[in-house]
Amino acid sequence: MTGTNVHKDAEDSGPSGYAAARLRLLTEGVRSGPPRRAALAELTDEWLAGLFAAGAEDLKGVSLVAVGGYGRGELSPRSDLDLLLLHDGADGKAVAALADRLWYPVWDLGLALDHSVRTPAEARRTAGEDLKVQLGLLDARHLAGDLGLTAGLRTSVLADWRNQAPKRLPELQELCAERAERQGELQYLLEPDLKEARGGLRDATALRAVAASWLADAPREGLDDARRRLLDVRDALHLATGRATDRLALQEQDQVAAELGLLDADTLLRQVYEAARVISYASDVTWREVGRVLRSRAVRPRLRAMLGGGKPVAERSPLAEGVVEQDGEVVLARAARPERDPVLPLRAAAAAAQAGLPLSLHAVRRLAATVRPLPTPWPAEAREQLVTLLGSGRPTVEVWEALEAEGLITQLLPDWERVRCRPQRNAVHIWTVDRHLIETAVRASEFTRRVSRPDLLLVAALLHDIGKGWPGDHSVAGEIIAKDVAARVGFDRADVTVLSCLVRHHLLLIETATRRDLEDPATVRSVADAVGSQSTLELLHALTEADALATGPAAWSSWRGSLVADLVKRVAAVLAGDEPEEPAAAAPTAEQERLAIEAIATGSPVLSLHAQTEPPAEDRPADDPEPLGVELLIAVPDQAGVLPAVAGVLAVHRLTVRTAELRALELPAGVEGSVLLLNWRVAAEYGSLPQAARLRADLVRALDGSLDIGGRLAERDAAYPRRRGVVAPPSRVTVASAASRHATVIEVRAQDAPGLLFRIGQALEDEGLHVRSMHVSTLGANAVDAFYVTGADGAPLPADEAASVTRKLEETLRA
Incomplete structure (x- = not known):
């Protein structure tokens, strides 16, 4: 029509x-x-x-x-x-x-x-x-x-x-800052508000208002197109939902992408992020210019009076060759010749970050338009300036964004294009892939005194997730890219090998520490073989912590840090020549023995909670999301169904399991019977821990069948908060080959939910398996749990039986 x-x-x-x-x-x-x-x-x-x-x-x-x-x-x-x-x-x-x-x-x-x-x-x-x-x-x-x-x-x-602009523009800037604090940054949010978040349509309108004041103007290149793209997405969102909404919720993203003719929701988000980044950068530049103009208006009359009416000359302070500071920004020196000096962009960026100053828009655009590409391999000065930039801490972020806004980063590192503005659909990650890499470098800069080669640590931090722009395992893809980038940047063959190893194994320590039995010699030996040297282990330890801290608050805690440190200590001993010994069966403590004897005497479970093992709140970091928990000791006369019963009772009482060990306990001479000892570390999901007597009473009922754990958890599951319309990926169950010589390690990756351990424990029990220990880890909405299991004979499972168990367990979790 x-x-x-x-x-x-x-x-x-x-x-x-x-x-x-x-x-x-x-x-x-x-x-x-x-x-x-x-x-x-x-x-x-x-x-x-x-x-x-x-x-x-x-x-x-x-x-x-x-x-x-x-x-x-x-x-x-x-x-x-x-x-x-x-x-x-x-x-x-x-x-x-x-x-x-x-x-x-x-x-x-x-x-x-x-x-x-x-x-x-x-x-x-x-x-x-x-x-x-x-x-x-x-x-x-x-x-x-x-x-x-x-x-x-x-x-x-x-x-x-x-x-009224000198008065109203600071008000407008404050309004924008308050809104950004409240709504977050559009370019990093999984469910962004297209209008209110920083870099959204409100900020674009604010830039128009600044231009109308005639006091300053925003960099225009790409701004109108970015604003148009956000408006197009909002149009499609209105049509998809039939509502006046600016929130691009997860459940609407596929439909909005289809409305716009885009490949998928990730492509949609990437376009939104790119538009928001343009508007955010334009806002930064514009508000900086507004501040400069307002300051100069306030100072100029006094300067003119002092200089007898002459025009004041802006002071220029040298920072590096070809780089000076002028009026609170880093600009190029008058004698600078970018067309003859390919290292100048990195030198200017490093100088700006070291001084904690922004790069001027004019300088960055001149560099982007005129600088020649660096030769391959890079000269030593270019590599050193990159390391200096990465090691400058928090100011690195703003300087890097200025280079990226004008395309200089992809000129320097072409592989960066694949991770630029790439979303991460994982609630644990709070940044896009590219910003996460820079945040990791910022965090790593705090650890440069812990390692002998800080340059390798910083470059590994920049590259560790570079493979996320490619299909398959990002660590494997990243290893290949890191080798190429490191050689191009000018590292020698030995350093290239170390960097590629760090990228390939950047998840090794955290995954092993939280999902494997550190007492098992095979666990420690496998890590030592992968790392190869003490110096690489030192770098990997620092990279692991920097990566986790840069991921988000759910990815690191004192508990995880203690597990990683323990693993590093054990691996360092192996690398120093000490072979890990087979762990001897630990002799029961006096309390464990007391609980076991009482369990035999009463014929029912006995338990104790040791709240004193929980570090006092004042001794933990204020932002530590995951305290160590408290020790829960349970002694139960040996019988079927102990694991699912305990896991179910803890779930009913909203207790989160941190670690879990289950073993048969040898009783003193003269005491007949067999006792299972469970040594678990738990934490309250909400509020305080329940009383031990209440836990014991429910455990007794669960074991004799009078407590319907499945029914109770089903009621909880029906009320468990989930995002409307969001379908979790299917559970995945695998066998970690060669992870232990004494047990079969079954790893379960699933959507976290009340009673997940109960369902897994029940399924393993139904298969007649004995669980020696469990290592549980929850990252956002995802549970990654490892179970060390043996057959009835106490030996690891044959390969065909292990494969059958994993298939049945996957089917159970899908039901």
């Missing part, structure tokens, strides 16, 4: 005609994007102008004005209509009647309406009191009525804005 026919239907049929024409426009009319938004605004303009003409009749001194997004002619399918009925104050009753004739048809159609009725003086006064009103009036557009009245208001509002 043509735009002309759409408009004709609206004119012929009144409100119902407008509604029909609007529907046709959104479903089968003009293509999506700016043309459709403009067509929808034009259609709405004509409808409202018709309503105004029918209601105004001979009324003079009145006009209808579109403000805000509607004033800019950018109507998304579910956008509010922001309208101002402007009048000269002559006939209040007639103006009120006209307002009713305008607003009620809009409400009748179910359209959202933000309306006001004011004189020009009232509009100006309200704008002076409310910054948001003033921003809306900056985009005022005449729809109908007295054109001179509208033009007069626009002229006055713009004049007020420019005259």
Whole structure:
């Protein structure tokens, strides 16, 4: 249907005609994007102008004005209509009647309406009191009525804005900062608010307001396109949901991507992130310029008086060859020749990061436009400047983003393009892949005194996830890329080998420490064989901690840190020549022996909680999300079903299991019977720990069958909070070959949920397996648990039996 026919239907049929024409426009009319938004605004303009003409009749001194997004002619399918009925104050009753004739048809159609009725003086006064009103009036557009009245208001509002800019712009900047703190950064959020988050549509509008002040202007290159892309996504979101929402929720992303003709939700998010990054960077540059201008306005009169009326000369302080500081920014020296100095971008960036200053926009753009590519391999100075940049701590982030905004990073490191703005669909990760790599370098800079080769640590931090842009295991792909990048950057063959090893095994320590039995010599030996040397182990330990800290608060804790440190100590001993010994059966402690004897005497479980093993809150970091927990000792007369019963009772009482060990205990001479000892470390999911007597009573009932654990957990599971419409990936069960000589290690990766350990324990029990120990780990919504199991004969399972168990366990978890 043509735009002309759409408009004709609206004119012929009144409100119902407008509604029909609007529907046709959104479903089968003009293509999506700016043309459709403009067509929808034009259609709405004509409808409202018709309503105004029918209601105004001979009324003079009145006009209808579109403000805000509607004033800019950018109507998304579910956008509010922001309208101002402007009048000269002559006939209040007639103006009120006209307002009713305008607003009620809009409400009748179910359209959202933000309306006001004011004189020009009232509009100006309200704008002076409310910054948001003033921003809306900056985009005022005449729809109908007295054109001179509208033009007069626009002229006055713009004049007020420019005259008051030194006062209002800091207010606007503060408003943007508060919103960013509240909503987060659009370029990193998995469910971003396209309008309110930093780098979103509100910030784009703020940049327009700064430009209208004539005080400063945003870097224009790519800005309009970024804003258009966010508006296109919002249009598709409105059509997909049928609601006026700006939140790009996970369950809508596939449909929005399809609406836009994109490959998948990841492609959609990447485009959103790229647009947000452009707007965020433009905002940083613009607000920096606003601050500079305002400072110079305050200082200039005094300087001119001191200099006798002459023009002050900006002071320039040398920072490095070809690089100087001027007016709080890092700029190129007058004698700098980027076209002859390929190391200059890295030198300028390193100098800026070391000084804690931003790179000026002009300097970065000049470098991007004129600098020659570095030779391969890089000269030593280029490599040293890269390491200096990476080791500068928090200022590295802003400087790196400035280089990336102008394409200099991908010129230096072409492989960076695959990870740039790449989303990570994992609740544990709070950054995109590229920002995570920079955050890891920032964290690693804190550990450079712990290692003998800080340069290798920093470069490994930058590259450890570089394989996430490729198919398959990112560690394997990353090893290949790291070899190429390290050689190109100019590291020698030995250093290239170390860097590729660090990238290949950057998850080795954390995964082994949290999922394997560290008492098993095979575990320690496998890590030692992979690492190869003490110096590499030292680097890998620091990289592991930096990586986890840069991932997010759920990825590192004092508990995980202690496990990794224990593993590193054991591996270091092996690398020093000490072979790990086969662990001897630990003699029971006096308390364990007491519990065992009591369990035999009573014929029922006996337990104790040792809360004193929990470090005091004041001794733990304030941001430690995962305390060590408390020790739970349980002695049970040997019988079937102990593991699922204990796991189920703990789940019912909302206790999280950190580690778990289950073994048969040898009793003192003269004591007949067999006792299972469970030594678990647990923590309360909510509130405080339950009393030991209550746990024991429920455990007794679970073992004799009078407590329906499955039913209780099913009720909990029905009420367990899940994201609507989000389908978790299927559970995966594998056998870790060669992980232990004494048991078969079955690893389970599944969606965390109440009673998961109970279900796994029940399934293993049904297969007649004995669980020697468990190592559980929860990362966000994902559980990764390892079970050391043996058959009834106490030996590891044959390969075919182990494969059968994994298949059955996967089927159980899918049910």
